[in-house]
Amino acid sequence: MFIDTHCHLDFDSFDDDLPSVIQRALENQVSAIITIGTDIKSSERAISIAEQFSTVFAAVGIHPTDCQHTTSDDIKIIEDMLSHQKVVAVGEIGLDYYHMRAEKEKQIQVFSQLVALAKDKHFPVIIHNREAHSDMLALLDKLKPGASGGVMHSFSGDSEYLQKVIELNLFISFTGNITFKNAKGLDLVSDAPIDKMLLETDSPFLTPMPFRGKRNEPGFITYTARKIAETKNLSLEKVAQITTSNAKSLFKLQI
Numbered sequence: 001m002f003i004d005t006h007c008h009l010d011f012d013s014f015d016d017d018l019p020s021v022i023q024r025a026l027e028n029q030v031s032a033i034i035t036i037g038t039d040i041k042s043s044e045r046a047i048s049i050a051e052q053f054s055t056v057f058a059a060v061g062i063h064p065t066d067c068q069h070t071t072s073d074d075i076k077i078i079e080d081m082l083s084h085q086k087v088v089a090v091g092e093i094g095l096d097y098y099h100m101r102a103e104k105e106k107q108i109q110v111f112s113q114l115v116a117l118a119k120d121k122h123f124p125v126i127i128h129n130r131e132a133h134s135d136m137l138a139l140l141d142k143l144k145p146g147a148s149g150g151v152m153h154s155f156s157g158d159s160e161y162l163q164k165v166i167e168l169n170l171f172i173s174f175t176g177n178i179t180f181k182n183a184k185g186l187d188l189v190s191d192a193p194i195d196k197m198l199l200e201t202d203s204p205f206l207t208p209m210p211f212r213g214k215r216n217e218p219g220f221i222t223y224t225a226r227k228i229a230e231t232k233n234l235s236l237e238k239v240a241q242i243t244t245s246n247a248k249s250l251f252k253l254q255i
């Protein structure tokens with residue numbers, strides 16, 4: 001059994017066939033899926049999808065590319081959403097200096113507020129970091145998001161950064177891009193302790209081989225899991241078993 005701890009089922013590309021996407025995931029032994037909000041509207045949609053499908057859970061948050069106009073009222077709305085029984089995390093939150101759709105100071109402010117909220121309410125965090133390594137490291141040191149647990153999703157960075165993230169009580173996850181030909185970062189996959197790893201697809205993005213170029217979906221998680229198994233010299237069953245138990249304990253999933 002697998003758990004897809006990070007996907008975006010509320011995005012347009014799932015509008016036409018969401019029930020069959022979830023059915024195909026089940027057929028591929030994906031027994032739980034966490035769909036992640038990226039702003040207030042997307043978080044509302046994530047909750048509504050989680051209400052419709054028993055295997056789907058929701059995370060609510062404001063993505064760093066969507067935070068330029070975030071107000072304290074928005075933070076309060078996210079806080080209220082945490083009382084929904086299918087909400088299991090605060091995310092997606094973080095820093096994104098690649099797209100830079102919000103000023104750095106604003107990204108740091110919103111990320112800090114949402115980490116504080118998650119810690120206060122004892123929810124794990126789902127962190128996005130793109131090309132903001134040094135600011136992210138400084139913030140992790142200061143904010144200690146790992147106090148209520150969390151994950152650095154779609155991990156990119158070096159082994160020193162990986163160590164730091166793990167020391168701060170965060171899990172890490174890799175996406176389908178580790179299955180690409182000449183994939184970078186496989187040394188990080190082998191360095192990362194399996195008991196600190198989660199599985200994710202980040203669907204509809206980052207589709208693994210052999211479906212690269214098509215829309216990604218939770219059922220494709222087996223391709224990434226198989227690559228992790230191969231890289232770490234573990235059986236696929238072992239990878240499934242350990243990452244599932246990691247995800248269940250981090251997100252307190254009752255499945």
Ligand SMILES: [Zn+2]
Nearest residue numbers: 006036092202
């Ligand atoms: Zn995401």
